[in-house]
Amino acid sequence: MAASNPESSVSVPLDTSPIRVTETEAYSFDAAEVARAGRRISDDNITVFADEVHLEYQVRTSGSRRKGFGIRRTRSMKALRGISLAVREGEFVGLVGRNGSGKSSLLRVLAGLEPPSEGLVLTSAQPQLLGVSAALLPELSGEENIRLGLLAMGFSPEVVEAKGSEVTELSNLDDALRMPMRTYSSGMAARLRFAISVAAKPEILMIDEALSTGDAAFMERSRRAMDQMIASAGTVFLVSHAAQQIEEMCTRAVWLDRGRVIADGPARDIARAYRWFAHNLAQGNNDKAEQLLADAALQFKT
Numbered sequence: 001m002a003a004s005n006p007e008s009s010v011s012v013p014l015d016t017s018p019i020r021v022t023e024t025e026a027y028s029f030d031a032a033e034v035a036r037a038g039r040r041i042s043d044d045n046i047t048v049f050a051d052e053v054h055l056e057y058q059v060r061t062s063g064s065r066r067k068g069f070g071i072r073r074t075r076s077m078k079a080l081r082g083i084s085l086a087v088r089e090g091e092f093v094g095l096v097g098r099n100g101s102g103k104s105s106l107l108r109v110l111a112g113l114e115p116p117s118e119g120l121v122l123t124s125a126q127p128q129l130l131g132v133s134a135a136l137l138p139e140l141s142g143e144e145n146i147r148l149g150l151l152a153m154g155f156s157p158e159v160v161e162a163k164g165s166e167v168t169e170l171s172n173l174d175d176a177l178r179m180p181m182r183t184y185s186s187g188m189a190a191r192l193r194f195a196i197s198v199a200a201k202p203e204i205l206m207i208d209e210a211l212s213t214g215d216a217a218f219m220e221r222s223r224r225a226m227d228q229m230i231a232s233a234g235t236v237f238l239v240s241h242a243a244q245q246i247e248e249m250c251t252r253a254v255w256l257d258r259g260r261v262i263a264d265g266p267a268r269d270i271a272r273a274y275r276w277f278a279h280n281l282a283q284g285n286n287d288k289a290e291q292l293l294a295d296a297a298l299q300f301k302t
């Protein structure tokens with residue numbers, strides 16, 4: 001379980017009213033723990049809560065070679081530097097940020113796949129991180145993998161039959177479903193994993209780039225499937241470099257840079273600000289891009 005951050009444990013008025021959440025294997029979510037972290041929780045529909053989360057990777061590097069000996073050193077790489085977030089039922093949160101800003105790391109920590117080096121992560125249910133949880137086998141056909149994926153998620157054979165057709169329709173892979181998955185392009189495999197995960201209707205779904213591989217029809221179907229999830233009080237996270245996709249699909253966006261939250265607010269506003277920043281960065285206008293980043297931090301930081 002993630003440790004709470006003792007430094008933030010006092011001086012904030014606490015509301016320890018009950019939080020309607022269930023315990024999961026990875027995390028326990030109880031009001032006292034949130035209170036110890038010094039956060040005021042005034043409503044009970046929070047599904048994902050992060051308090052001052054840090055993540056440091058230890059990386060082994062090869063050093064200089066002298067007299068034929070290679071010297072190996074360990075370097076620490078700070079991927080997340082104090083992320084705090086509270087996400088509620090029905091929110092569709094887009095994560096944007098330049099390469100290496102910490103988006104995938106944050107999803108992995110929130111999904112419980114990576115323990116934070118410091119800080120607290122609480123979730124109301126086990127999040128499903130698309131692409132990792134679905135254990136699909138390359139030698140099996142798409143159809144067989146749909147059954148396997150749904151069984152692996154704990155559904156009974158009867159439910160698997162019923163959900164199977166939903167997955168088939170959403171994936172739109174038609175005849176390819178009878179081919180071994182090793183013959184799929186990465187986009188086709190991503191679509192299949194996405195369709196399986198969405199049909200499973202997890203309370204918390206996390207998608208890392210998978211949607212960018214689909215065509216317009218797939219995007220439209222995906223959007224409808226996720227709208228249904230959100231309407232039934234689910235929570236979705238989406239990492240994407242396509243700011244337009246975030247703007248069109250998400251209700252809220254969080255902009256990460258160098259492991260920190262730069263801006264957090266309505267998807268439309270954040271996505272537009274991010275797109276202008278990314279455009280300037282791509283043009284090599286680094287000073288202008290840094291200025292836009294600072295402006296966004298002032299305007300949208302919560």
Ligand SMILES: Nc1ncnc2c1ncn2[C@@H]1O[C@H](COP(=O)(O)OP(=O)(O)OP(=O)(O)O)[C@@H](O)[C@H]1O
Pocket residue numbers: 057058059077078079097098099100101102103104105106
């Ligand atoms: N397994 C790992 N070991 C060491 N460092 C890592 C590892 N995974 C990520 N990092 C580092 O952590 C930082 C954040 O990486 P992360 O993949 O979370 O960023 P990202 O915003 O998702 O990037 P991208 O948009 O390029 O996918 C980067 O500096 C990256 O090099």
